[in-house]
Amino acid sequence: MFKVKVLNQAVLEEVLEMPMVIEAIEQVYTLKEQNQTALFPMVFHEFNPGVADMDIKSGHLKGADIFGLKLVSWFGENKDKNLPLLIGTTMIFDSKTGAPQAILNADHITGMRTGAAGAIGAKYLAKKDSKTMLMVGTGHIAQFEIAATLIAVPSIEKVLIHDPMSVERSKDYAGSIKEKLLKNFNVDKEVTFEAVENFEQAVGVSDVIITATPSRQAMIQKDWVKPGTHLSCVGADMEGKQEIDEKLFADAIVVVDDIGQAVNVGETETAFKAGIISEDKIYSEIGAVILGDKKGRTSDEDITIFDSTGIALQDLMTSKIALELADKKGLGTVIDL
Ligand SMILES: NC(=O)c1ccc[n+]([C@@H]2O[C@H](COP(=O)([O-])OP(=O)(O)OC[C@H]3O[C@@H](n4cnc5c(N)ncnc54)[C@H](O)[C@@H]3O)[C@@H](O)[C@H]2O)c1
Numbered sequence: 001m002f003k004v005k006v007l008n009q010a011v012l013e014e015v016l017e018m019p020m021v022i023e024a025i026e027q028v029y030t031l032k033e034q035n036q037t038a039l040f041p042m043v044f045h046e047f048n049p050g051v052a053d054m055d056i057k058s059g060h061l062k063g064a065d066i067f068g069l070k071l072v073s074w075f076g077e078n079k080d081k082n083l084p085l086l087i088g089t090t091m092i093f094d095s096k097t098g099a100p101q102a103i104l105n106a107d108h109i110t111g112m113r114t115g116a117a118g119a120i121g122a123k124y125l126a127k128k129d130s131k132t133m134l135m136v137g138t139g140h141i142a143q144f145e146i147a148a149t150l151i152a153v154p155s156i157e158k159v160l161i162h163d164p165m166s167v168e169r170s171k172d173y174a175g176s177i178k179e180k181l182l183k184n185f186n187v188d189k190e191v192t193f194e195a196v197e198n199f200e201q202a203v204g205v206s207d208v209i210i211t212a213t214p215s216r217q218a219m220i221q222k223d224w225v226k227p228g229t230h231l232s233c234v235g236a237d238m239e240g241k242q243e244i245d246e247k248l249f250a251d252a253i254v255v256v257d258d259i260g261q262a263v264n265v266g267e268t269e270t271a272f273k274a275g276i277i278s279e280d281k282i283y284s285e286i287g288a289v290i291l292g293d294k295k296g297r298t299s300d301e302d303i304t305i306f307d308s309t310g311i312a313l314q315d316l317m318t319s320k321i322a323l324e325l326a327d328k329k330g331l332g333t334v335i336d337l
Helices: 009-015 018-033 076-081 107-125 142-152 167-185 199-204 246-250 260-266 268-273 286-290 312-329
Strands: 003-007 037-039 043-048 052-062 067-073 085-093 100-105 132-136 158-162 192-195 208-211 216-220 232-234 242-244 251-254 304-308 332-335
Touching: 003 312, 009 100, 009 107, 009 312, 018 037, 018 107, 018 286, 018 312, 037 312, 052 312, 067 076, 067 232, 067 312, 085 107, 085 312, 100 107, 100 312, 107 142, 107 216, 107 232, 107 251, 107 286, 107 312, 142 158, 142 167, 142 208, 158 167, 158 199, 158 268, 167 192, 208 216, 208 251, 242 246, 246 260, 246 268, 251 260, 251 286, 260 268
Parallel strands: 003 100, 132 158, 132 208, 158 192, 208 232, 216 242, 232 304, 251 304
Antiparallel strands: 003 332, 037 052, 043 052, 052 067, 067 085, 085 100
């Protein structure tokens, strides 16, 4: 009855390139600002608390004529079953007819859109000529953040790498990331990669800091951060997660992807609950800065924060462009639903 395209991980890795995803995510933010989108309430269910849960994030991209959802399940015991702990699936539908259009593996799309999001924060809010970037976290998301930021902020010359759990992992990562960036993203820049020995010092010399860890307490203290620094906080995507000192929110220019999500589940949550920032003190959502309706940074002394909580609209738009590219290349499998 319905011809539905199925795109697996391999097809998505083949068709999606970071520059086009950055452009797509910027478009999502601007459509959101222009009221061309809707986010639906999130669903979260614990099958067995701390052992197995799932969430569904969904929304409508009116400007792109699609709606849809991403379902992510987390099953901790999968590690004994040789299966990934996190499994994500995206479904998109035509918003003119309600007909299903596609089912996609969500893993690579999540990496690409999350990397693009952190980088867009840096592109619009960091100082011009930012030279040093600090990546906090060396997990799955980190390489997407580094690739996207090197593309979106071409003035970066040095990337400092910090794994809060292990200096050895920081060193291994710093030694291998150049090759991964070339192989996975075709990014080949004259950039040096250095493992961090002293975290406080590394924070103090960085122009752009991107955090992508599941930390539940501040790792970066306010008095370590020099004037002019930009921080894109990516790791905090559910209640209780926190990566940077909530006191930073008192004076920084705080820009978010979605105000509701930021105060409930984002990096802003802790500062919000502590009364350090209120919704009306959040400078704006990022779409307003991209559109030029809001200035963003006002001087080289401002500290800027982009709270990138991650919204379903990013997955939907990235899925849409992946579908178009796969169609052009004759990739993917069509099923009759
Ligand atoms: N905002 C978004 O759109 C979005 C999208 C995807 C993932 N995330 C979040 O980003 C974070 C990182 O995801 P990932 O897939 O790279 O994870 P991962 O498990 O692959 O890597 C996590 C990294 O953080 C470090 N780490 C682990 N526990 C820590 C702790 N308690 N304190 C400090 N560091 C710790 C690890 O050593 C590793 O370097 C997670 O919180 C994830 O939920 C956010």
